[in-house]
Amino acid sequence: MIGYYINLAGRSLRSHKVLTALMVMTLGLGIGACITTLTVLKLLSGDPLPEKNGQLFYPQVDPFPADRLAAAHNKPPPIMTYTDAMNLVSARKARHQAAVALVSAKVMPQGTGAQALTQRPFFSDGVIATADFFSMFDVPFKYGSGWSAADDQNRAPVAVIADTLNNRLFGGGDSIGRTIRINDRDFRIVGVTKAWAPQPRFYAQELGGRSYGDGDGVFVPLGSALAAGMSPQQVNCFADSDVSKLETASCTWLGVWVELGTPDEVTAYRDFLGNYAQQQISLGRFHRSTIALTELGQWLRDKHVVPDDVRLQTWLAFGFLLVCVVNAVGLLLAKCLRRSNEIGVRRALGATWREIFTQFMVEAGMVGLVGGLMGLVFTELGLWCIRNQPAQYAGLAHLDLEMFLVTFFFSAAVGLIAGVLPAWRACVVSPAPQLKAA
Numbered sequence: 001m002i003g004y005y006i007n008l009a010g011r012s013l014r015s016h017k018v019l020t021a022l023m024v025m026t027l028g029l030g031i032g033a034c035i036t037t038l039t040v041l042k043l044l045s046g047d048p049l050p051e052k053n054g055q056l057f058y059p060q061v062d063p064f065p066a067d068r069l070a071a072a073h074n075k076p077p078p079i080m081t082y083t084d085a086m087n088l089v090s091a092r093k094a095r096h097q098a099a100v101a102l103v104s105a106k107v108m109p110q111g112t113g114a115q116a117l118t119q120r121p122f123f124s125d126g127v128i129a130t131a132d133f134f135s136m137f138d139v140p141f142k143y144g145s146g147w148s149a150a151d152d153q154n155r156a157p158v159a160v161i162a163d164t165l166n167n168r169l170f171g172g173g174d175s176i177g178r179t180i181r182i183n184d185r186d187f188r189i190v191g192v193t194k195a196w197a198p199q200p201r202f203y204a205q206e207l208g209g210r211s212y213g214d215g216d217g218v219f220v221p222l223g224s225a226l227a228a229g230m231s232p233q234q235v236n237c238f239a240d241s242d243v244s245k246l247e248t249a250s251c252t253w254l255g256v257w258v259e260l261g262t263p264d265e266v267t268a269y270r271d272f273l274g275n276y277a278q279q280q281i282s283l284g285r286f287h288r289s290t291i292a293l294t295e296l297g298q299w300l301r302d303k304h305v306v307p308d309d310v311r312l313q314t315w316l317a318f319g320f321l322l323v324c325v326v327n328a329v330g331l332l333l334a335k336c337l338r339r340s341n342e343i344g345v346r347r348a349l350g351a352t353w354r355e356i357f358t359q360f361m362v363e364a365g366m367v368g369l370v371g372g373l374m375g376l377v378f379t380e381l382g383l384w385c386i387r388n389q390p391a392q393y394a395g396l397a398h399l400d401l402e403m404f405l406v407t408f409f410f411s412a413a414v415g416l417i418a419g420v421l422p423a424w425r426a427c428v429v430s431p432a433p434q435l436k437a438a
Helices: 002-015 017-044 082-091 114-118 149-154 163-170 222-227 263-282 296-302 308-338 340-348 353-387 401-427 431-437
Strands: 056-061 096-108 122-129 141-144 158-162 179-182 185-193 218-221 255-259 291-295
Touching (some): 017 308, 017 353, 096 222, 141 163, 149 222, 218 222, 263 291, 308 353, 353 401
């Protein structure tokens, strides 16, 4: 029977081409707007490291002087001093722990002769961190690996570079052991990462970096970067300090991440943080025992990483879809009224109201599916427009397979919803008056 209803629906849609085109265009516009905004929202609000769900935490302590209030709502500042970060990392109270800061790395291409004269230095996003950064965040490697804790301790001039940078500098070959010049210092390459760009770029959120976009190109040990005179992008001093000596300055500039696998480990680490704060109070460094230990997902929600304008655009798109559905309902109703004679004849020949209802719902579903195809066109157009906006997340605006399939389920559902009222109206058509009129 469904095949028969599909055949009837096809004939009906072809016999009312203008009305069908209006319905398809109306639903396509609404579906395209919704799928465009939902695609962007999905990309921006996803879990950056799903394989470490519930295991990554961001500890915070409060080193501010007594006459300076803590951050909003009596929470510790979002980043730490070098002393506190190194104390937490050196304590080894978590499975993995890493101190992180961001730098703008000036990279000098390696070349000789005429080639050297044609190549110019360029800037790349860089990370300075301790050794656990790569194992804690599951950074994949194409060649080599990250540096060791001994390299941290010895401030070894080593570096890890991204695959994109390796392609630019060394043609994509195995560059392990070769030298790269960063900020006028030579570093030996020990690893080349595969494509790695978690979205959002959570570890950069409080460090002056972008929340979204391409991954970082250069990774350097924290101690080696300080020895080379690299300056972090985010430095907040709360007392008169020499910012050229960040290891002893009263400035916050490092973020610390820890990996904790079980609730007991989380409780133990929170107790450790509290004891650490009390210890620093007894030493005269701290004046408050305020601490925080926030899981990655909650931390991203607290920081409102997803831009408010994206959420607003999503709600507006659904509002626009509602208007489109109302218009489609009106067009389907108008079409139904024009087919009253046909419906009356079918009822007189023995068709039940359930069969009439099914026939019109199949027709509405077909309109929804064709509207979904039109919606895909509008979606790609909308995503193209977003990719040309000056936004951090612009380059991420691409339709993936999941949202491609969602479009068709969504369009069918929208078509069926729009068809409920017209189908019901068709069911209550009385055959006798229609036969007399005919």
